[in-house]
Amino acid sequence: MNMQTEQLKTLRDAAFRASQNAYVPYSKFAVGAALLMRNGNVITGCNVENVSYGLANCAERTAVFRAIAEGYNGADIVAVVVYTPGQKAYAPCGACRQVLAEFLQPETLITSTSEQASQQWRLTDLLPDAFHFDVSAYRE
Template identity: 55%
Template sequence: MSEFNSNLQTAKQLAIKAAAQAYAPYSRFKVGAVLTLKNGDTISGCNVENVSYGLSNCAERTALFSAIAQGVDLTEIAQVTIYTPSDEVYSPCGACRQVMAEFLSAETPVISTSNGGEQHWTVSSLLPHAFHFDIENYRAD
């Protein structure tokens, strides 16, 4: 097994464990996500629902926000791996795509796995022509 496939299987297993922690009483669709850093460290996230559905948070955003809260250098994120408990492979939602475009390199691999397979993208292929703001040169006068 290649190193990539071995790392992907490890990330998928961690995403499955993260999904088990999800709070999803409304959809009953527990999703896990794992950020793999270039040094091999990982940060997990799961979806957390709320009765006011707009206040829910997806697994991908939970993992990214956790990385930010932990002070992780986001340029060190090598890959995002998602697990959905289904036979079909699902792509990240639009909100997660925009958040990934905000914080990750356009070429960061995003891999969605399920019981039925996997699909690979990059951040830029998931959200072509993403909205960006040049915060470095922003001046509030």
């Protein structure tokens, strides 16, 4: 299940750098995410807060939405690495898990890192029995 050490370090560094761009005036909890694309490119995202908390966006979703906006699709995402500040490595929130389930393959590796910890999961372990809808049945 482990990704190569050098590859993980590169993605962790990219996620950490992305966290430095986070807009977090309320929580002060700057998170960054890095997606490894099939072609070797890395797409990053950070969390962006809003005074109306429900309008905030997490780093994982920002990175996925950015990848889609740049022309990638879910099959292009090979791995996800998230950086969270502090000592604990946090799993993606429920909203992020559902967005990841929309675009990633069930076996995609997701790694959360912090200053002192690291955890890894497959998407299917983070969101078993994820909600999916077959849109092809509704296309003409």
